[in-house]
Amino acid sequence: MAKYLLKLYITGKTARSDRAIHTLKKICAKELGNEYELNIIDVLESPQEAEDDKVLATPTLIKSLPAPIKRIIGDLTDIEKVLIGLDLVKNA
Amino acid sequence: MNEKINSIKKLQTGIPGFDHVSKGGLPINRTTLLSGSAGSAKTVFATQFLAEGISQFNQNGVFITFEEPIEDIRKNMLSFGWPIEKWEKENKWAFVDASPQPNEAYVVTGDYDLGALLARIENAVKKTSAKRLSMDSIGAIFTQFTDTFIVRSELFRIAYALKKMNVTSLMTAERIDEYGEIARFGVEEFVTDNVVILRNILEDEKRRRTIEILKYRGTNHQKGEYPFSISHESGLIIIPLSAIELKQKSSNIRITSGSQELDEMCNGGFFRDSIILVSGATGTGKTLMATEFMEGGTSKKERSLLFAFEESREQLFRNASGWGIDFERAEKDGLLKVVCEYPEVTGLEDHLIKMKEIIEEYKPQRVAVDSLSALERVSTLKSFREFIIGLTSFIKHKEIAGLFTSTTTSLMGGSSITEGHISTITDSIILLRYVEAYGEMRRGLTVLKMRGSKHNKDIKELTIDENGMHIGKPFRNVSGIISGNPHLVLRGEVDRLDDLFNKET
Numbered sequence: 001m002a003k004y005l006l007k008l009y010i011t012g013k014t015a016r017s018d019r020a021i022h023t024l025k026k027i028c029a030k031e032l033g034n035e036y037e038l039n040i041i042d043v044l045e046s047p048q049e050a051e052d053d054k055v056l057a058t059p060t061l062i063k064s065l066p067a068p069i070k071r072i073i074g075d076l077t078d079i080e081k082v083l084i085g086l087d088l089v090k091n092a
Numbered sequence: 093m094n095e096k097i098n099s100i101k102k103l104q105t106g107i108p109g110f111d112h113v114s115k116g117g118l119p120i121n122r123t124t125l126l127s128g129s130a131g132s133a134k135t136v137f138a139t140q141f142l143a144e145g146i147s148q149f150n151q152n153g154v155f156i157t158f159e160e161p162i163e164d165i166r167k168n169m170l171s172f173g174w175p176i177e178k179w180e181k182e183n184k185w186a187f188v189d190a191s192p193q194p195n196e197a198y199v200v201t202g203d204y205d206l207g208a209l210l211a212r213i214e215n216a217v218k219k220t221s222a223k224r225l226s227m228d229s230i231g232a233i234f235t236q237f238t239d240t241f242i243v244r245s246e247l248f249r250i251a252y253a254l255k256k257m258n259v260t261s262l263m264t265a266e267r268i269d270e271y272g273e274i275a276r277f278g279v280e281e282f283v284t285d286n287v288v289i290l291r292n293i294l295e296d297e298k299r300r301r302t303i304e305i306l307k308y309r310g311t312n313h314q315k316g317e318y319p320f321s322i323s324h325e326s327g328l329i330i331i332p333l334s335a336i337e338l339k340q341k342s343s344n345i346r347i348t349s350g351s352q353e354l355d356e357m358c359n360g361g362f363f364r365d366s367i368i369l370v371s372g373a374t375g376t377g378k379t380l381m382a383t384e385f386m387e388g389g390t391s392k393k394e395r396s397l398l399f400a401f402e403e404s405r406e407q408l409f410r411n412a413s414g415w416g417i418d419f420e421r422a423e424k425d426g427l428l429k430v431v432c433e434y435p436e437v438t439g440l441e442d443h444l445i446k447m448k449e450i451i452e453e454y455k456p457q458r459v460a461v462d463s464l465s466a467l468e469r470v471s472t473l474k475s476f477r478e479f480i481i482g483l484t485s486f487i488k489h490k491e492i493a494g495l496f497t498s499t500t501t502s503l504m505g506g507s508s509i510t511e512g513h514i515s516t517i518t519d520s521i522i523l524l525r526y527v528e529a530y531g532e533m534r535r536g537l538t539v540l541k542m543r544g545s546k547h548n549k550d551i552k553e554l555t556i557d558e559n560g561m562h563i564g565k566p567f568r569n570v571s572g573i574i575s576g577n578p579h580l581v582l583r584g585e586v587d588r589l590d591d592l593f594n595k596e597t
Contacts, residue, residue, distance in 0.1 A: 011205065011210075012207070043207060043211035047212050056206055057209070058208045073204050077201065077202035
């Protein structure tokens with residue numbers, strides 16, 4: 001299994017940010033085991049990084065590896081959609 | 093001016109004409125909505141707002157693009173002479189790229205906000221110490237993020253944050269109808285304070301661009317639509333028509349019309365800062381009068397400028413030499429400038445701007461336009477009227493004498509539409525008419541009106557030879573010349589002639 005490279009953009013320490021981080025960590029542990037690298041970026045601290053990645057909304061999860069690049073927007077509460085976004089669901 | 097009314101300060105934009113129409117510029121540290129249909133020059137305006145800030149006021153700017161890729165904006169705006177890339181390197185200009193990224197699909201999995209966009213905007217403003225900001229165009233963000241409620245409240249949050257940062261900003265938005273709802277997606281509901289509308293109207297098969305300040309909360313501005321033009325040297329130029337004030341100085345100094353006999357009829361010549369209209373049918377000698385008017389200037393060592401819209405340079409110079417006037421030498425001496433142009437080349441707004449530029453540059457003491465009718469042909473009634481007002485007030489303001497010719501449609505008598513629009517703002521009107529007498533076509537000239545001076549009221553005979561024009565004796569025994577129905581009136585035959593005409597009609 002290819003290694004996953006993930007970036008999660010959040011704005012400050014809000015309930016929404018916490019929800020997204022919590023959900024993402026749970027999904028990763030369950031679906032990816034140790035085969036992933038996750039970076040959490042607070043746009044208030046590193047706006048330039050958000051600029052470089054052209055992120056508008058928060059939370060935004062970017063999967064840069066494996067290809068193709070995918071963007072997942074929102075607090076990740078719809079787990080079904082998150083899995084589709086991460087290409088973890090085989091389309092039947 | 094009442095200080096209380098103007099409690100909201102404005103930021104001078106530097107966009108030609110806009111600061112006049114808006115009575116000072118954009119409300120400072122606030123967000124103004126700039127709404128317009130497709131192709132109404134919103135992006136040019138938004139870019140120029142920043143460009144003028146950098147080049148004129150040393151105020152840096154941030155440009156947020158929701159639609160066009162940055163590379164395209166840099167390239168497109170370079171044609172206006174705005175070196176965005178250079179400014180970026182000098183840290184005077186920063187882009188925030190919020191344009192849709194192709195090949196990157198995304199899914200929405202829950203609640204979100206545009207916190208990253210706001211953080212990026214704040215970052216760019218801080219980085220450049222920007223005083224100005226443009227967002228172009230926010231309609232596109234509503235198509236990127238389909239939850240309009242979130243987008244709306246986030247844009248409101250951004251506008252609020254900009255105010256806190258002391259940044260004066262513009263938000264552009266699309267509208268569908270030229271005269272309908274202000275903008276799509278109900279944008280005006282959250283940036284309600286200031287609304288400027290750009291229009292690009294098709295009128296009689298001609299495009300007409302206008303700008304209107306719809307509202308400025310708590311401060312005043314000029315009302316109504318103002319025409320504007322886009323020039324490739326300087327971007328948008330707004331023509332503030334009704335903003336022109338009637339406060340021209342009036343001069344008592346007379347200048348020669350180029351014809352001694354005409355000067356005598358005018359009680360010593362035209363006034364130095366007056367507008368003279370010469371009206372007549374084709375071939376009555378209008379171009380000749382304009383030519384003599386030029387010659388009158390050059391012979392007194394005055395700089396003279398001729399705008400010709402009917403004849404080419406070669407024709408004009410040949411005609412002049414046929415009347416004993418050497419245009420070529422006058423031009424070599426730097427006393428004359430002849431500008432020939434097809435009226436069809438551009439719209440009237442562009443003609444006006446170009447003519448103003450030439451006048452500013454050449455600084456003539458007298459200007460002739462031959463003829464207004466040729467320009468009228470290529471415009472709508474409204475823009476023609478605006479053109480005339482714009483040009484005459486500009487000329488008067490500069491204390492330049494202006495002579496305009498106008499062609500009447502019928503050979504005998506009659507009036508042209510041109511006169512209807514221009515007669516009240518001209519100071520003098522000279523009529524040239526054909527007179528049929530004894531089976532022969534002759535020309536008549538009369539000074540119909542001369543503001544602020546006595547003048548000769550006769551209708552005199554005008555003859556043209558190799559020395560130019562000559563004004564002869566008055567037509568004493570012909571009447572009905574001006575009405576286009578000349579007839580001889582011989583003593584003792586008056587009654588019989590009256591009967592004759594009654595029978596015929």
